Amino acid sequence: MSKTIAILTGGGDCPGLNAVIRGVVRSAILKRGWKVLGIEDGFDGLVGQPRFRTLDLASVRGILPRGGTILGTSNRGNPFQYPREIDGKETLVDVSDEVVQNFRAIGADALIAVGGDGTLKIARALNERGIPVVGVPKTIDNDLRGTDVTFGYNTAVGIVTEALDRLHTTAESHQRVMVVEVMGRDAGWIALESGLAGSADVILIPEIPFDLGKVCQAIRQRSAAGSRFSIVVVAEGAFPAGGDKVTQLSAEQNLGVERLGGIGQFVSHHIRQCLDMEVRTVVLGHLQRGGTPSSFDRILSSRFGVKAVELVEQGSFGNMVALRGREVVAVEIEKAVGALNLVDPEGDLVKAAEDLGVMMGR
Template sequence: MKRIGVLTSGGDAPGMNAAVRAVVRKAIYHDVEVYGVYGGYSGLMNGNIEKLELGSVGDIIHRGGTMLLSARCEEFKTKEGQLKGIEQLKLAGIEGLVVIGGDGSYRGAKALTELGFPCVGVPGTIDNDIPGTQYTIGFDTALNTVIEAVDKIRDTAQSHERAFVIEVMGRNAGDLALWSGLAGGAETILIPEDNYDMNDICQRLIKSQERGKKHSIIIVAEGVASGVEFGKQIKERTDFDTRVSILGHIQRGGSPTAFDRVLASRLGARAVELLLKGKGGRAVGMKNNQVIDNDIADILGEAHTVDMNLLTLSKELSI
């Protein structure tokens, strides 16, 4: 394999640029040409493909977002759209493709591989919801962004003796809420993977107030409920002075942490190694600090899980 491509797809995540850099430089180190696909699968179908040199990825390891841009593309979910993408890749002489993104991006990579074009998936999403890896690129940075916000909100919650409901991202996965809630000392954490009892939550808040605590932090994953609606219920049932903060897309941006930069570099490099060995239809990941790879079809067939021991621990520590 003498020419490979790389694209980023779906929601952007801090560390994607570090992964692109690793793909480009690892490939060039092995005398392989690299072409960047701009605009995700949509850009692929439109032939937005350019050759990348060593200098193309200079000074991007510390930048958030993705230099290759990203987009969601409904047309690429069809076989016609996928064949159109393969045609563009072949016109550019590209023999293999590294796809950096989440589960939707993986589905595209799987489809291309099944149509005879080898792809390797690299997990890039702040949601940390890709099976086959303990961590996804961008999760650690987003987590630290949330924790920083929680710390600041706690200051004003304490000053005004308020209960604050903080809604965080994560789609249908609770990792971001769970980890940030535990690290930020939240009194209550709500995640999609666990049921909750509103009466129990309110009673815990009342009990905390009775022992002298005048402020509370409640972390709600967006996959559970609207932070605004949840805040209204807390107010109605407890009469606490309640405020709501929806952190939104601030969680996606920012310079990636050292952890995400190293993770992205290791995973991006392994993706190139797999393609050079002629292996397509694989997904790279991290387990016990070792880089691994799995069949991408197996990854897509697994359900995402969270460590429920962390939720139990958070409840024990927030009494």
């Protein structure tokens, strides 16, 4: 039976999104003869006048190596808490009924929602409201449970590792401490794995509140042993023991979403106070999200897209595709978003880092 399926990409952009879209379109059209609609700008495209377009084979030609998403995305478009101006004031309102009605109006039989924790929570709620949904896990933070790895993460780790390789030469030339702030709101996977791959001397992650005194002591010991420079990698969500995360905007100032940023400068300031060394801060920011996806992420994204179409064909809604070992399988969205996938402070990866002489902030 012929079907019309819709796909949207929500949350932050991420290498591999276009590969998922391509996988969905080619699998749906070539194997099943289905029609595919692309919803523009995440769930925003289903609020008000629906914004969508038909995706054919020509529309996905050449997008496999492209970063970003041809459909656009939004990390502010939660239909259950949607910003609208009421009496001259921006207020969060529930427009989910409007989204359900618009979805039905465009004639789609199912929705494939590609995104991270926030997007998939919305997808789960819309599935309960009657929209048949299949989820695809995406986040460079790798903080989604239910899947061994999310696409985009491998590319982000590679980008940070290359940056650390480059920073080593300038840090050594000028005998400086380089503090590199990377993404990782709640989970320190990017900081930890790129720090290991890039030979960082100190790695600070949200899962291990750090002791600045011990950080300074570790750098001082390196200097005394003849290493006149140090590389410190710090996740944006890392925080000192007994302290709080460093933010640019509070949740109250930013429509319920706390905006992190500044931990790199915070750590640099305290290192500069306790050590007689030059300290520089590098914030990699959105560099980690952009550019060409790695071969691993291209393949994983393509497999996720194909599996998502298969789940639609089976009527297996309310599920998310996931990588388990070498296989792509289906897991319940609810199990994937119930809790975050965090680094285990006593796990093998942290132990390996500490055995290699990396200072983990404790």
